[in-house]
Amino acid sequence: MRPTKVVGxxxxxxxxxxxxxYTLWTIITPFLESDNPIQRLFPPREYAIILPVFAGVTxxxxxxxxxxxxxxxxxxxxxxxxxxx
Amino acid sequence: xxxxxxxxxxxxxxxxxxxxxxxxxxxxDGHARFLWRVSPLYVVMLFGTYSLACIGWGLLTFSxxxxxxxxxxQQVKEACDDLAKKGMRLNLAHS
Numbered sequence: 001m002r003p004t005k006v007v008g009x010x011x012x013x014x015x016x017x018x019x020x021x022y023t024l025w026t027i028i029t030p031f032l033e034s035d036n037p038i039q040r041l042f043p044p045r046e047y048a049i050i051l052p053v054f055a056g057v058t059x060x061x062x063x064x065x066x067x068x069x070x071x072x073x074x075x076x077x078x079x080x081x082x083x084x085x
Numbered sequence: 086x087x088x089x090x091x092x093x094x095x096x097x098x099x100x101x102x103x104x105x106x107x108x109x110x111x112x113x114d115g116h117a118r119f120l121w122r123v124s125p126l127y128v129v130m131l132f133g134t135y136s137l138a139c140i141g142w143g144l145l146t147f148s149x150x151x152x153x154x155x156x157x158x159q160q161v162k163e164a165c166d167d168l169a170k171k172g173m174r175l176n177l178a179h180s
Binding site: 004005007008009010012013014016018019022023026027030031044045047048052054075 | 116120122123126128129130131132133134135137138139140142143144145146147
């Protein structure tokens with residue numbers, strides 16, 4: 001099977017898995033009794049909120065740092081160019 | 086007169102945000118409150134997974150046909166030669 005098809009299938013499976021796991025975690029587990037064996041598959045429910053928020057904040061922070069770095073580099077480049085003239 | 090889509094989106098988003106924040110103040114601890122707190126993240130997850138799945142599906146069902154590509158190239162060359170014989174000079178600049 002060609003690599004593009006493999007990547008496509010992998011993305012499909014991954015998105016399906018994320019959907020099923022997160023749905024079960026946030027919507028089903030609150031309604032199961034605390035000693036139900038299925039609960040062992042999932043971490044405590046607070047992490048269903050902490051993990052995505054943490055990931056999102058980290059991602060946006062990295063993007064902001066990258067943007068700031070590029071802006072500063074650009075301003076130094078402009079300053080050095082003006083000095084040369 | 087169509088409403089500008091960007092402003093409509095921002096307006097709806099602000100309304101949803103305000104409603105969600107009010108819900109945080111109103112609901113008591115329990116299942117309902119947890120589900121309410123999770124709902125924005127769940128919506129974002131739905132959107133993200135749907136986008137990922139669309140990309141994956143597109144990659145999976147993308148069918149290349151190399152024989153048809155070669156045939157097309159051949160036909161283009163033939164057409165160009167034919168027209169050149171009839172006196173027209175063509176610039177084969179397209180890819």
